[in-house]
Amino acid sequence: MSVTDTPRFEDLEADGHPRDKWAERSPKPSLNPRIAWLEAVPIDYPSMSPPAKYARFHEVTELIILANEYRLVTFIPLEDRPQDEQQYIRSQVSDR
Numbered sequence: 001m002s003v004t005d006t007p008r009f010e011d012l013e014a015d016g017h018p019r020d021k022w023a024e025r026s027p028k029p030s031l032n033p034r035i036a037w038l039e040a041v042p043i044d045y046p047s048m049s050p051p052a053k054y055a056r057f058h059e060v061t062e063l064i065i066l067a068n069e070y071r072l073v074t075f076i077p078l079e080d081r082p083q084d085e086q087q088y089i090r091s092q093v094s095d096r
Contacts, residue, residue, distance in 0.1 A: 021074050040056030
């Protein structure tokens with residue numbers, strides 16, 4: 001699976017847990033998390049586990065966004081990840 005093969009904006013729901021985590025973890029809680037997904041860059045995220053299948057990095061909020069085929073799953077602050085993982089994610093974004 002390619003990191004570019006991710007769900008479309010129109011296919012994703014963001015309610016319940018994802019909406020709560022966005023409000024809690026995002027420095028821009030008024031931004032719709034589905035819009036953040038649209039703005040984010042697809043990445044390879046080796047620490048991902050089910051139910052998440054896809055990952056994107058939203059540079060403005062510094063959040064890793066995880067999703068499956070139908071819904072946003074959660075949001076992880078990049079600063080909460082180990083240094084080597086942060087560098088790996090940043091390298092993918094800077095290569096674009």
